[in-house]
Amino acid sequence: MASPVKNQSSVVVFILLGFSDYPELQVPLFLLFLTVYAVAVVGNVGMIVTIKINPKLHTPMYFFLKHLSFVDFCYSTIVTPKLIENLVVEDRSISIKACITQFSTCVTCVITEMVMLALMAYDRFVAICNPLLYTVSMSPRRCALLVTVAYSWGIISSIVLTYSLLVLSFCETKIINNFVCEYSVFLSASCSDKHFSETMLFIFANLNAFCTLLIILTSYLFIFVTILKMHSASGRYKAFSTCASQLTVVTIFYGTILFLYCIPNSKNSGLVVKVGSIFYIVVIPMLNPLIYSLRNNDVKESLRKLMYLKIISQ
Template identity: 80%
Template sequence: IYNVIAMMISGRNHSSAVVMFILLGFSEYPELQVPLFLLFLTIYAVTVVGNLGMIVIIRINPKLHTPMYFFLKHLSFVDFCYSTIVTPKLLENLVVEDRSISIKACISQFSTGTICVITEMVVLAVMAYDRFVAICYPLLYPISMSLKLCAVLVTVAYAWGIISSSIFTYSLLIMTFCETKIINNFVCEYSVILSASCSDKHFSEIIFFIFVNLNTLCTLVIILLSYLFIFVTILKMNSANGRYKAFSTCASHLTAITIFYGTILLLYCIPNSQNSWLFIKVGSVFYIVIIPMLNPLIYSLRNNDVKKTFKKLMHLKIISQ
């Protein structure tokens, strides 16, 4: 996808060949470059091992062949992809002096990253619906959440991520870029890419505003409505043990949703001033680098089947050595 987008940019916008972006990253703290490189490298390694490990564990453990873990497997895949799209460039900029990135590479990074973000939003909403059916209609759950429906829902999540990203990318490709821009961050964002254009930005800004709010609002409504019905159902349960079990099945997902949407809302609701750039960069690190590492930890620490499978894999590895 990355290469296809780059080819589209080359074909659509010849002026982009001379336009460059400078990703400042954390260059204003030269004494922290090496410690930050080691920190982010460690986080990225944990992210890769955690998410790929989660996918392997779910595939090999028959007890985890359920709709919830089917969706979790794809959530781990999306987190792995998103981290891999952004983190290597972040690590590179911490050890090299030339922090420039071409407009083609910048738009490609934004476009592929957008696919992952929007897909994750939809998958999180689908997982909330899955919990709603499991708790509110447990007898109908095996029929309602069939393997075929789960496959369709995941396909819709990926398809909508690609469609939304394609719309954003098209709104950038129709622009003419004519100046080099300094990005006081480590990642290419839509607004910064758009600011380098010398064309009328009104259409692109409207497209971005509509689809960002549409994706956020729709997924949040699905999540909030699902958990509203879930909490009402749990409160109606007579058994305290039943209420605890029902709530515990949602705890990991609620934690992941709170961190994901909380960071997004906090990051994009703060004023865009010079005094807030450090906060924006720290927020971006948490959103792009930390969350993909946390998701597999959140789900694995609260599930005994995942922990048992992981221990078995480690035991087999030790024996084979």
């Protein structure tokens, strides 16, 4: 019987091939991902600072957006530097402990982002469908509690899924045709029974996706019904504009994940999986602050003032 991962972590390593199959693209991809990561960091940190220093943005909607930007920043920082490094070094190995650490932190961020998007949809539902109760329903204390629940559930889910990996055994060094330590990486590298791990993945992946999507879709169903009942065209436009940015983010985020994990693996080539993973792991954290800043006039005005003050101080 193979020994558990904790006894093998000092011997067994994973080799993340990444995009090594395309040596002529290593330099262009390095420059591309470095630029994307820089934009993601500047965008998300800028969003956090802008919301924090502008009292006008101290509302529940921007409170959730600030935490979404923080999660995107953490998510991008966990994976992208290692991806960039593997494009310029010969040794692409990563220890099992480091791989599990990357996986667990990624799971925390992904599930927290799912819950955060659901909370933002619920916030818009209360603001548009029950505006008279908005200040009571979305009080600062309740918003802080909801965000705490989002982080807590992300951590709990990560602990459970990480434990389901720690019971696996790994017998030898494994070459992985990917750039990130996903759950499938550990399952393919394991030489022990995977039934428990696969069951836990199935339960938690579907539970999180179904519950958060249900909250988002239900919230926006009521929002659209309420908007259609409005008599003022300007009122309908204003109400819809407050939801447009989040709808764009939700569509891109869930669309990519559903494309990757709801289509049978036989229909997805290794390159398609890697490109899809790149999109939702690396690109989406860059797109989110751009989408919200472009579609929210308050954020755009605050960013312009922030840049103006920075230029003046120099």
